[in-house]
Amino acid sequence: MTPSFNKGDYIQRTIESVLRQRRDELEIEYFVFDNFSSDNTPKILEKFSSLSDVNVIQQKDSGQFDAINQGWTKGTGEIFAWLNADDVYIETVLWDVADFFNKNPDVMVIYGESVYLDDKDKVLKSVTNIRDYSRQHLLSHDFITQPSTFIRRQVFEQVGPLTGKYRYVFDWDYWIRIAQKYDFVRVPFLISGYRITGTNLTSTGKSKRLKEMIALVWNYGGIIHLMYFVLRLLRKYLFGVSEIPNI
Template sequence: MKISLVTCSYQQGKFLDATMRSVLDQGYPGLEYIVIDGGSKDQSVDVIRRHEHALAYWVSEKDRGQTHALRKGFDRATGDILGWLCSDDLLLPGALKRVAAYFEAHPEVDVIFGNALWIDAQGQFIRPKKEMRWNKFVFLYDHNYLAQPATFWRRSLYEKVGGLDESWNLGMDSDLWLRFAHHAKPHYVDEYFACMRDYPEQKTRALKPAGRVEDATLSARELPALQRLPQRPLGWLARAGRIGIKLVQGGYWASPPAEYVKALERYRIV
């Protein structure tokens, strides 16, 4: 099964080599890896050129932002399964093989999401992000809890919904997951697929107020009947529901496989 993975990057040269190696170290024979750089002036292009022999396509040119860059990558993708890995995130060993095996064993499933590890700016393990099953109310009124780099889908579904919408700057993944859910319920797989980096300059963290505006827009679009109700109590209810579900599932004291935490050593940023 062919998997197309897109990495978009801009001025992220200090992380990009680790990100790309985590993909190429997968050794997955059906990988189509596409890297879209926004015309970085740091060491990004040198990093990409070091790995270009293993890439299906790469470019470094000015674009209209992250969502536009991702669309450019997916427009070139020919794989059966798609996903994206931001230039500061990592794939865990064997992730693509496990993703492909799941889709092959479950032809009825069109989109999956798994668990992730939170790591810091240097790539050291912080804590696991063990998830819960899809719940639209919790997703909209608590937060987008799907780990984006641990989410994969069939290309046919992506084409059915028209792909990423460039009008979203921060919530492009939330918007895409919700449009997916109109056709195919996102399916939770209790596997660790990726790492997400948590540091002050990280985009969603640095632009949190703008993200809240986009989140509110999505809630109004997806659950318009609830807009007549006080919004803050709905948020409390969603948060309580998420905490309760994760407590029952053991999500707050999960222990990821030790080999995944150990594997982070080869991608440490010094």
Template structure:
């Protein structure tokens, strides 16, 4: 009987995550997928990570040495991976719902696929409180590059790709600290790689105060904006609002409260829009007059109308006169 399982290598970048790493590795091994290569790239952890890794014997491959950060560890792992399908799973995240088998089924249905995009979920530090991770549409008839520009959110642990496609686009950008994944997916899309959807929740992404993404949100968003400028020449309304809302809350909301917040958020939005998009005059001017903020945060859709904004401005001005 012919072999039907695609070969998959999962790189696990790790640094001082001993308290999570066994659950991460178990989420892979417990699937009993027959053609799985687990490669842990540890950055020279000083906790008990290495001791935990030694317990697995030959079931996994691991290396513990100093590196230049997460992107460097992932790149070094992928360089060691054999041909086939690859992904990375951070050492505090997990796979779920027989992820490897689900990806294998997608590739069996679409043998020309080069990137498989699955569903995923966020969870708290202890693994509780799962909530959906928003994911863009993908498929042969979807303009994935446009989706990446307009929205760009994908559950990183739920993305698998051929090593040949990864090599073709030049691999991961080691200089990026936060959005190496967004940059990689965008380059896959711009290179015309074939994306296929996996409609199964195949990963859990921990979100807690000391994670890099949660603790340095503005730095992450700024790096995404720089990547958008590099690849598209401009920044999308979604990411402009994500940055402007973060600045508003840091510089204004935390000091003055949320009184007339819609007006101030809109002013921050327009300022950030001009800042990032001034090099594209037509796009910049169109956005200054046309684009508005979403009511509840950086969501695609749910935009305020200019009537909403005008009413908010009149209310703010009227309130100021009363105070005066």
């Protein structure tokens, strides 16, 4: 599903990246929840509203987490994911995702590779922050890229909905909550394009996002993991390393 609000410059490419995944062996149920956008988003969504596998719903929500929860609650499929309204899926990768889940029935959650895109779809660099899964490391390092993550319905039913406690790191919070019940599996293929526009939450959060990250690490990991988190930030600062590319 896709939570949408005033992303008219990108949302058509987002939707089309989902629709390109169509094939006879793969059933897609796609929800777009738009929070009454005031830009050209409604006109773009109108183009897709008549398609049988696209469900465009305009209604108020309390933020991205709320729209995602609503979409997943309405969903009838077995594999859940969300794709923000400025990100894209790569080629026909959903078939690879479905095939992996079919061949590995005991796997509940997967995440894969991603690349950063600019506003013209140019690949800026690979997302190098992604790491092999470790439940302990997840308490101090969000190494899971959200648009490259997929969960089984059972996970949503057991873990429950995303929380509105955080605005900038609600996805990381959800990964930690999932990890308390299920192990993630990293898959070795490229799944998504993560767009850096200067207006998304990752780019605009800055000090507010940092405060949320510190609060989250303290809440789940305590002083030890907070120390790991701070040391990692210091190393990046001292060596001038920035994961997110400049645009």
